[in-house]
Amino acid sequence: EADIYQTPRYLVIGTGKKITLECSQTMGHDKMYWYQQDPGMELHLIHYSYGVNSTEKGDLSSESTVSRIRTEHFPLTLESARPSHTSQYLCASSESQRTGSEKLFFGSGTQLSVL
């Protein structure tokens, strides 16, 4: 059973607002990821982290930023939300101690709508 949690599940906000999407995991995983997904579409990696104080940009350019101050916590922030940011945001984590542990565990996602 995966123990990775995202809040909020749904968020509707106005343009220009600053928002933070929360992601926490209790599995002690070093690696964490943020994916962006439009309805019924492929998963796009936007940020990842291999451990505390480590963050990298993913394959898809994003105006969001992330931080990794604690192992279990990997929040994503948008300083000024725009309608183009409307999407589902999925957080995931995996082990890193050995090859073959790349299986990702996903949270339930945050569906963001920017008006």
Place this chain on the structure above:
Amino acid sequence: GQQLNQSPQSMFIQEGEDVSMNCTSSSIFNTWLWYKQDPGEGPVLLIALYKAGELTSNGRLTAQFGITRKDSFLNISASIPSDVGIYFCAPIPNSGGSNYKLTFGKGTLLTVNP
């Protein structure tokens, strides 16, 4: 980077029918993972394949690791409405290592008509 092709992109089937989908690539992989994403949820791992030629079942799901190590297939028998969702393949190369970032196929959207 590697090119990963997943097909079909979408399927509309009647309840009780069998389903088949696949992923192919020009690269060789050491592991194939298959995920399912229910509507409004995050993807969940269904099956993991670790050896070329391996055939693994999980209930009505059967997945195979292609003998060339460049492809994988997922079959669902006797589909039911709760099979609806997006199915993703995610292969891992031999040189993956601990810093490898998992790459996902573009997904197969499955709709089952009761």
